[in-house]
Amino acid sequence: MVHALVIGGTGFVGRHAVAELREHGYEVTAFSRGQSEVPFTDEAVTHLRGDRTDERELADAAQAADPDVVVDCAAFHPGEVRTATRLFADADAYVYVSSGAAYAEEEIPKREGETSLHDCAAEEARNASAATYGPRKAAGDRAVFDAADEGVRAMSVRPSNVYGPHDYSGYLDYWIDRVEHCDRVLVPGDGTNIWHRAYVEDVASALRIVAERGAPGEAYNVADRRATTLGRLVEQVAAAVGTEIERVYAGPYELDAVDVDPGEFPYYRDEPHLLATEKLAALGWESTPLRDALEATIAEYRESERDGSDHGPDRQAANRLRQRVTSR
Template sequence: MATVLTIGGARFMGRFTVREFLERGDDVTLFTRGNSEIPFAESDVDHVEGDRRNEADLRAAYDAVDPDVVVDFAGFHPADVRAAVDIFADVDAYLFVSSTSAYRLSTAVPIREDETPLESCTPEQATDDSWESYGARKAECDRILFEAADDGVNAISVRPTAIYGPHDPTQRLDYWIDRVRRYDRIVVPGDEYWMPMHLGYAEDAARAITVLAEEGTPGEAYNVANREQCQFDRLIEHIATALETSVTIVRPSPRELATIDLFPKNFSLCRPFPYVVSTERLAALGWKSTPLEAGIETAVEHHLETEPDGSRHGPSRETEERLLELCAHGVRSIDGRGRDS
């Protein structure tokens, strides 16, 4: 049985991770600012309140818990990790939750931990809070972590790809679930979105963290994603099957999108290049992922219970209808049993 301290952990991926540790019989304490509701019974977890960017608060949490394992969900700036690897220098495992956004944009696939270069990070980016600097900041955090590992700290980087599942605050997948649920015809940007995309399921990410807490190698990074990738059409098909509905996909060309000042990147999860990450390193430790259709089914069930629309991740329906009127080609119909019609 281990004593686990999570920095963050009350929201999305963290809540699944805490459950994984609890199911193993570990003692878990959450260190948070107290801004989010703790989704666990008081008898199951302890809670220490404080600001992770305040080193005194972070050290006080360490002193109060004396953890064997630390999982850092809330390290978003290089200074955060620099303080953490100092404070937690003697724990059995310090797992920093990084991101595949730390990798430099590349058309080479798959993205591999020991081959794909990381983003560079300027001093200005290191202290920025915008989404534009997110990948650069995570990359610099990883470099600090690797230096600490070279000095003997049991520090490991966990790099999830786009994670989906119940309780996802980003609502990236909810945009597409909402579209398929509510409308007979939807827009998916042009033919280039037959290209592969790669998601990761929240419960799989949680299991990866618990596996790495015991089996991970200090100084290494581990990608986390489904062991299978898919094309956008297949994603929509899984959603339609889970909803037991039918939908017609209409694919506007880049020129048609441009007529109303839209680009593929304006649609949730759309990338202008193949995005596939290698998970061989993690799988070699015995980790397995949930089949995509099963994960999507669970995500759809939670969507129906909570009804988020994910509208901030794509154009409005009014704009989408303007596109539907423009497009006369690139149409594919999918029925709720996953068969083309």
């Protein structure tokens, strides 16, 4: 039986990667700090506690697991990628979870090997702020490429904005909550904004497929094969919930009048963010139909205690904005 080590295996993407690997016959070890509840009952999943930023603890995990495949869901600094590719240099595959945020250019779509990546200064590589996230992920990609040049079977997977069951970000939770509690749902702009999303189970299958069939030194984008606008997403959430809503669009004039920035709404982005996925699809990967992905996400949301209140504009400001828009 092939043995996989999932670093960050109890996190959002990690837990789905563990499930995907188990469903395809892998023996799996999940390595994490143990701050999240271990979601596995499968006897073929071993959990090792440790801090991947501590080289000695990661080395101990490498020795204990002796994996054939490594899926790295918790590398947020390029130095961590360099350490991992060195420790797992003899593995059959090392797959680094990068991000679509690694791309520096606002091209439509963003393509692997064509669209330029962010530069990453030494200070940015050590920083942990949101502003340096993209540069740090890009530097991690370069560490993967360097390792591949030295003979390591290292590859990168670049997801766009990931959603799905157990998503701690709460971005989609906001829209589910609005759809379930409002007849009229505010959407910023004209609803045609596109921020490409990736269903988490599709990300997990991409990680497995790249480990099995990917080429060393290559990066693979992963996102829904059919991208949707924000307005269309809200409509599809309503259909999956089983309700009817009216989408109410708020333009710059209305937003400015109540001092609401459109970026406060989850999934809003001024520039379209679209990733090409043909390269991954050529390996045999497919994405889940959006309706199925939303239904699974909504079912888990309803079982959780989340309500989406961590995101979006202030509710009082949103109510004033709704009244202003609907009174036009």
